Amino acid sequence: MELYVRNTTELANLLRDYGITATLQRVEIAGILLSKKQHLSAEQVMGKVNQGRSIVSKATVYNTLRLFAKKGLVKEVIADPTKIFYEPKTESHHHFYNVDTGELTDFNADLKMTDIIPDAPKGMMVKGVDVTIRVGAA
Amino acid sequence: MELYVRNTTELANLLRDYGITATLQRVEIAGILLSKKQHLSAEQVMGKVNQGRSIVSKATVYNTLRLFAKKGLVKEVIADPTKIFYEPKTESHHHFYNVDTGELTDFNADLKMTDIIPDAPKGMMVKGVDVTIRVGAA
DNA sequence: TATTTGTTTAGACTGTCTCTAAATAGATAT
DNA sequence: ATATCTATTTAGAGACAGTCTAAACAAATA
Ligand SMILES: [Mn+2]
Ligand SMILES: [Mn+2]
Ligand SMILES: [Zn+2]
Ligand SMILES: [Zn+2]
Numbered sequence: 001m002e003l004y005v006r007n008t009t010e011l012a013n014l015l016r017d018y019g020i021t022a023t024l025q026r027v028e029i030a031g032i033l034l035s036k037k038q039h040l041s042a043e044q045v046m047g048k049v050n051q052g053r054s055i056v057s058k059a060t061v062y063n064t065l066r067l068f069a070k071k072g073l074v075k076e077v078i079a080d081p082t083k084i085f086y087e088p089k090t091e092s093h094h095h096f097y098n099v100d101t102g103e104l105t106d107f108n109a110d111l112k113m114t115d116i117i118p119d120a121p122k123g124m125m126v127k128g129v130d131v132t133i134r135v136g137a138a
Numbered sequence: 139m140e141l142y143v144r145n146t147t148e149l150a151n152l153l154r155d156y157g158i159t160a161t162l163q164r165v166e167i168a169g170i171l172l173s174k175k176q177h178l179s180a181e182q183v184m185g186k187v188n189q190g191r192s193i194v195s196k197a198t199v200y201n202t203l204r205l206f207a208k209k210g211l212v213k214e215v216i217a218d219p220t221k222i223f224y225e226p227k228t229e230s231h232h233h234f235y236n237v238d239t240g241e242l243t244d245f246n247a248d249l250k251m252t253d254i255i256p257d258a259p260k261g262m263m264v265k266g267v268d269v270t271i272r273v274g275a276a
Numbered sequence: 277t278a279t280t281t282g283t284t285t286a287g288a289c290t291g292t293c294t295c296t297a298a299a300t301a302g303a304t305a306t
Numbered sequence: 307a308t309a310t311c312t313a314t315t316t317a318g319a320g321a322c323a324g325t326c327t328a329a330a331c332a333a334a335t336a
Contacts (some may be wrong), residue, residue: 021282021283021333023282023283023284023332023333025283025284026283041323042323042324043322043323043324056284056285057284057285057286058285058286058287058324059284059285059286059287059325059326060283060284060285062323062324062325063283063284078216078217078218078219079216080216081216081222081292081293082292082293082322082323083322083323083324084219084323084324159302159313159314161301161302161313161314161315163314163315164314179292180292180293181291181292181293194315194316195315195316195317196293196316196317196318197293197294197295197315197316197317197318198314198315198316200292200293200294201314201315219323219324220291220292220323220324221291221292221293222292222293
């Protein structure tokens with residue numbers, strides 16, 4: 001996944017590459033989320049995409065993010081008990097989740113998954129480590 | 139944590155060991171959750187503790203589970219995007235999360251965290267692996 | 277043009293969880 | 307024991323993320 005995609009045509013092509021029909025709304029949402037490495041909740045995407053004006057409805061934001069995730073264009077992160085985060089970085093990696101701020105921070109466990117617990121960001125303490133493997137019918 | 143605790147006096151003592159004032163409601167909730175290895179949502183605890191009759195209020199169930207977790211008597215599992223699960227098994231371990239059924243299954247990564255992704259339960263496919271380390275102010 | 281198919285939409289609704297302010301219970305002081 | 311203080315429980319309202327529905331709209335096809 002090439003990040004920092006801005007151009008509309010480029011975005012539309014990218015969507016098609018992932019088997020997603022490019023629509024105005026989808027390009028807008030992709031433009032927001034793929035613009036840089038970040039973790040955004042659906043509500044945050046909603047806010048950014050509709051700066052003032054009203055371009056995309058709530059239902060479409062939720063549906064689109066789910067569609068993007070299903071197609072492998074973005075990644076869903078289940079770490080905050082109150083909301084799902086979406087991010088453009090699809091390579092396998094893991095997160096620090098700050099329970100105080102709700103902030104997510106990436107960390108890579110290149111080798112073989114995680115055979116060590118990486119150091120916590122300075123000033124931070126590891127409050128808990130969760131490994132969750134999601135499985136479904138084969 | 140000794141599982142299968144049933145006796146009321148035993149439960150009350152256990153709560154005190156964890157710095158929790160033993161009340162009728164707390165003992166009832168502990169009796170449910172500590173009776174065996176399981177992963178229960180707050181709503182499920184609510185249902186089990188108030189079989190027919192009405193013994194413990196919703197607010198108390200939620201507050202008590204959070205208190206138990208804070209005191210280290212039970213473990214919170216953030217894996218399902220819609221609810222938190224609570225379990226009596228406090229030793230470090232990880233979970234399979236079935237996205238179809240929402241079911242949680244334990245697995246131990248004894249060595250050093252997880253340097254391997256364990257095999258999925260038969261008939262199941264690994265849909266995603268998440269390692270989440272929760273951090274807070276040191 | 278007519279029809280079909282896919283997408284978007286407003287807004288009602290759901291489920292989990294939180295908050296509040298009052299009632300109750302338990303502990304402490306006199 | 308009685309009064310006082312503190313901790314706990316409670317009903318029910320409310321917050322909030324997310325879902326659903328049925329209609330509108332758009333795009334593609336016949
Ligand atoms: Mn929630
Ligand atoms: Mn949710
Ligand atoms: Zn990430
Ligand atoms: Zn478990």
